[in-house]
Amino acid sequence: MSHHIVEFKNVSFLYPDGTEALRDISFRITHGESVGIIGANGAGKSTLLLHINGYLMPTSGTVNIGDLYLTRQTRQEIRRKVGVVFQNPDDQLFMPTVYEDVAFGPLNLGMDETAVRERVEYALNLVSGLELQNKPPHHLSCGQKSAVAIASVIAVEPDILAMDEPAANLDPRSRRLLINLLKTFEHSKIIASHDLDLIMDVCHRCIVIKEGTVVADGPVMEILTNKKLLEENHLELPLSLQRR
Amino acid sequence: MSHHIVEFKNVSFLYPDGTEALRDISFRITHGESVGIIGANGAGKSTLLLHINGYLMPTSGTVNIGDLYLTRQTRQEIRRKVGVVFQNPDDQLFMPTVYEDVAFGPLNLGMDETAVRERVEYALNLVSGLELQNKPPHHLSCGQKSAVAIASVIAVEPDILAMDEPAANLDPRSRRLLINLLKTFEHSKIIASHDLDLIMDVCHRCIVIKEGTVVADGPVMEILTNKKLLEENHLELPLSLQRR
Amino acid sequence: MTFDEKYYNIGFLDQLAYKNTFVHRLDPRAKLIVTLLFLFTVVSFSKYEIAALLPFFLYPMLLMTIGEIPFMFIFKKVVFVSPFAVFIGIFNPLLDSGQVFIFSGLTISAGWLSFFSILIKFTLTVSTALLLVATTSFPGVCHALRQLGVPSLFVSQLLFLYRYIFVLMEETMCIVRARNMRSYGERGKDIRIFVRIVGILFIRTVERAERIYYAMLSRGFQGDMPSLKRFHIKTGDIVFALSVAVFLYFFRFYPATQILGRFVQGVFS
Amino acid sequence: MHMADALLSPAVGATMWAGSMAAIGYSCKKLKENIDNKTIPLMGIMGAFIFAAQMINFTIPGTGSSGHIGGGMILTVILGPYAAFLAIASVLMVQALFFADGGLLALGCNIWNMGIFPCFIAYPLIYKLIAGDGKNARRISIAAIVSVLIALQLGAFSVVLETLLSGKSELPFGTFVLLMQPIHLAIGLVEGIITAGIISYVKKVRPEILQASNTLRPLDAGISIKNVLVVLVILAVITGGALSWFASTHPDGLEWSIEKVTGKGELEEATQGIAPALKDIQEKTAFLPDYGFKPAVKEEPKENEAPAWPGIEAGTSVAGIVGGAIVLMFILFIGFGIRLFKK
């Protein structure tokens, strides 16, 4: 299924203020893979995720999602294939109720009401948030907000799911629920996080980014046990591997 | 040294909208202790911290800081004794440059410019942030912001340091630096966090809060290894104690 | 411009202000006063004046080169904000059709003259204003204002505004991104959703203001924003201000361009 | 609606600066009288909020084009007129400096046009009147829409006046008004609806914020309509007086002094150029005859004006072009020179 591929070829990105956030990044993620993106603060993880659905366009190089090259013309289409969940769920829930928020994407895709309702219910059910549907988002707990944010992205049935720091500010139980939720998705997944334990639990492959370049790419266990590599990147062994 | 004591006696607090965030909380923290406050999302940790220096006043019960009972009259004085570092460093660095920010507290204490300069340099030096002094906060990285936020509180030389979720969004190295920094303070410390590994590293005592009440209070290792207690509170074993 | 572009743009201008060059080191008060003088001088020229305005490009040019400010960046910004001036100015050639001889055979309408005059003045004033922040930093301008007698209440909240612009813009940018991502074209950008977004932002802003206020209280805030006396007028500042003033005076009241032109014509004929 | 430096004469610019600065000083003084310590950070941060909100664009219904808001009225409703005025002034200042919207000289005009009208006229005279005690949601919405509309109309009209008084633009008064007012009617309607929407959203979700601004801050209650009117009349008299003094004694602000120095006055011909028949009308309609607003009536053939334009003789303009070119090259040369030297 070539349409679930994410391929970066020599992608560089300069923020208009001159910051070189990505430099010559190349990798290829195939169907069904789940990939962790790790690196120091400011390494370029968030910038990379913003390229996956064409929010930012590479300054040079090409991004290939499925069978489409990312251009200004194709990016609307690409956004349907790729759902991105940002770091802060508060930034993502902007409709008056949970239901409307989850329905926002499907409605914009031009679906009719019954189809939308089905989609919303399906997505909310997946994150066990069906009974929240009539609540306004600002009355939800942190963990619930995260779940709804994920549902609102799933509702458009993306082929690829990208998440930026999904577990920040969650209590350990909500974090565990989120991990289990992520494990059950059969989508391709790309997760950027400082929570290496979460990456270890959810991903099979791991890409390390340093100052905008890929410095390592391989099976998750191999990378997350490579102390030297991790330390060079302001990281450390996942806490659950740090024996006391 | 009774003036470093923090004592809550039957404290309850209702938000104006009727949410009962604290119910009949009592505990006593003595000089030099470092105490972790843990609990599920919405348990009341942040609300509790806001009482320690009198932003919120208990609806019933008393808060005693050192030899002062918290009242509208004493709270200015109490604020000198207690430094609070909030969750989001952006909310705390409100002056246009790092130097001015750290100097804000000492200047308000009425110190003269040379004494202020000394304080600022001392505090910034402690967090290794001296070379940041002329930068505006929005040019700092996450980790640097956290460090400066701590410096700006330390510059007032509080007897007691209270922190809410100090390590969120930091990469593992910055988090480790922060932990080491916290370990070196001989202040009384009160830290609210979901990062149980951090609590375990920094604190000696731990208070578990559930729906606004204290459900456990004891030595950190005892509490953080009590699986049943933790699970009842939406928590789990610190990751470094979770063997794979 | 998209939201992102606007954000990066203002961020870049802000970054420039923290360079360390001769121009950046000058006292903010000197730069502020000189800038205002400059603006007054430029707009004081008659509406048909062109030639006499040209020497004034020297000032922004010097600021730009000595202050190491990229020319294209300023230029683009000037072009970007020009529509209103162009829109109003473009009526001049249509309405003011008096003829002016340039030399035999070539006449243009007075309206064109005044239109170009507007454009030149526009370029001069806008670029100088931009260069003021680019070489002084916004807090610098604020401190200068305070020292020049603007009420400190106003200056204090101006500094807050500056500090939180970046924080709030970043937050807003995230929300706008989230909206655009699930909008698939123009559908999701209608006015109701806009109102919602601004409403949410508003509430979060109020809550943030509350947290900031707490943070201020915890550091002894009692109503007065303390300020450091940071700037001392140096001889360099005075020399700078005086020389610009002389420069402005000379080219304002002495038709140097004309004279130079005549002289050159004389040499060649 | 930002006024631009290039369209301003120094006289108008300076007068509006003085007026706006006075208003800032007055607001600071009033605010200080019963300040809540929270107000300073709140004002600053609300300013930042407006700034950010102005950058979000939305699709204007029915047109498909995109717009953004001004936000003055929202601030006023939340912060009360004095604090809101200062916040708006700050936002405009940041825009002038960072985006070069308008410019520094025009800042005075812009603060006046976009600050005074919503805060001190539309809010106390219209919003408060219609909204009453702020309990009835429908009345609040109507109040918001009407007051925003009126504030914008006044602001737009003010832009017209300032531009014409400055005399840099040839747009006739009537045409300019016909251009500006209807556009701002549309803008005002959209903005009013948005303002109403935001206020009612806030009222629904966090009613205490609005209540706080209604009851806690005595600023709102403190503004009496009488005071507002008195202040306005005084300001109008001062402004008008200053403007007409400038305009009558100094044809273009500083220009009178140039006439003395260089001997080339340039404006007399503007009045001469208009046919005597029109002169009469003009003197009746234009309040500053010296400036000769060109009346919108255009029966007069244009050619009549041409000979009346002796401003620059041929020799002078050639010299100007040559000299100008040399000066520009010289400046560029200096620029590149320093750059090279630095490397």
Ligand SMILES: Nc1ncnc2c1ncn2[C@@H]1O[C@H](COP(=O)(O)OP(=O)(O)OP(=O)(O)O)[C@@H](O)[C@H]1O
């Ligand atoms: N809006 C922006 N304008 C300019 N530079 C930016 C912007 N956003 C990010 N950068 C810069 O780009 C680089 C990469 O930033 P990015 O946010 O992608 O890092 P990150 O890996 O996600 O960091 P974190 O772990 O802190 O989230 C950093 O140097 C950062 O300062």
Ligand SMILES: Nc1ncnc2c1ncn2[C@@H]1O[C@H](COP(=O)(O)OP(=O)(O)OP(=O)(O)O)[C@@H](O)[C@H]1O
């Ligand atoms: N301003 C407020 N008004 C009304 N209720 C509030 C307010 N702030 C918090 N609450 C409620 O009070 C309770 C305690 O909230 P608090 O923020 O103290 O929790 P917390 O333990 O810090 O949670 P987290 O781990 O998510 O930070 C929650 O139920 C919350 O919804």
Ligand SMILES: [Mg+2]
């Ligand atoms: Mg990031």
Ligand SMILES: [Mg+2]
């Ligand atoms: Mg909390």
